[in-house]
Amino acid sequence: MTTAIKTYTTLAAANAARQSEWPGVENITLAFRGLELAGEAGEACNNMKKLERARLGIAGSTATLEQLGDELADTVITAYLCALTAGIDMDATIIRKFNQTSEENGLATRLAALPIEAKSQRLRPILAKYDWYWPSDDHDSEISSSSVSELAQNIELEAGQVLEYDHGGVFERRYYAFLPPASDAGGDGNFEVDEATEEAAAATIAAELERRKGLEDKP
Incomplete structure (x- = not known):
């Protein structure tokens, strides 16, 4: 049977929806998520090492930029999963932290805030499935x-x-x-x-x- 595809416009919403489908998700803890994040970041760093090794002309296996991109993507996705498990609004946190760093360093660049109420309405039925x-x-x-x-x-x-x-x-x-x-x-x-x-x-x-x-x- 073909599963109907559902598309979401933010990583936070897509992560929450996919986790509701994932078998065993009810057993996941924040500690597990942290180890998962460390593993994904480690794989990204390993690909960076291989790319740098090739650039320096050192013998050994190498990696591609596409492989590095995949691992960086997994790291970001898993960071969002950590936030989901901890009950943190990652989108809002990123905006706040980015703008805070700009302000602390006297920089003019700011990240625009999302329409929070609209995002809340979109995520509410998804996150409510967790009943936490x-x-x-x-x-x-x-x-x-x-x-x-x-x-x-x-x-x-x-x-x-x-x-x-x-x-x-x-x-x-x-x-x-x-x-x-x-x-x-x-x-x-x-x-x-x-x-x-x-x-x-x-x-x-x-x-x-x-x-x-x-x-x-x-x-």
Whole structure:
């Protein structure tokens, strides 16, 4: 059966889409990606060595510029995969870092910013397939969780504390909090809050605490 070809306009989007097809991708860690990146960079350097050896007239195997280009491409692709695994928006990071270096060195050249909202809309359905959750200030793949409640348990979130978290990469940031079951709860599940803003999450928790206080005050 022929697989329908899907084309993407950015490396980040294409990488994310292809990884969703790749068998075993759910087992990949950031450490694995780092070793993969080192391997690809090493292969590129090995081809550079062979080209330089030929230029210097030293006996030994050689390489072509096409082979070097292939390994450099693999290195860039793998760097993007590292960013994907870590939850880093590589396109935005490259723009920021390039322009920062220009500014620090008094250079006029700048890299134009991408339309972030358009890119977010394009990548959101792709990255959401991974269903990853992180604290917004720590995208370590070892902390990533399959649900926000699991993430809260993993980082030992305290009851009533609002957690700023990212879902499916950096394109959906939300705020989560929980309280133990109330005395009038119909079950033993936590009271959970998941809001688009920190203020809304904090307000919902405060309202629930006030409601529970009213229960305690009843004769």
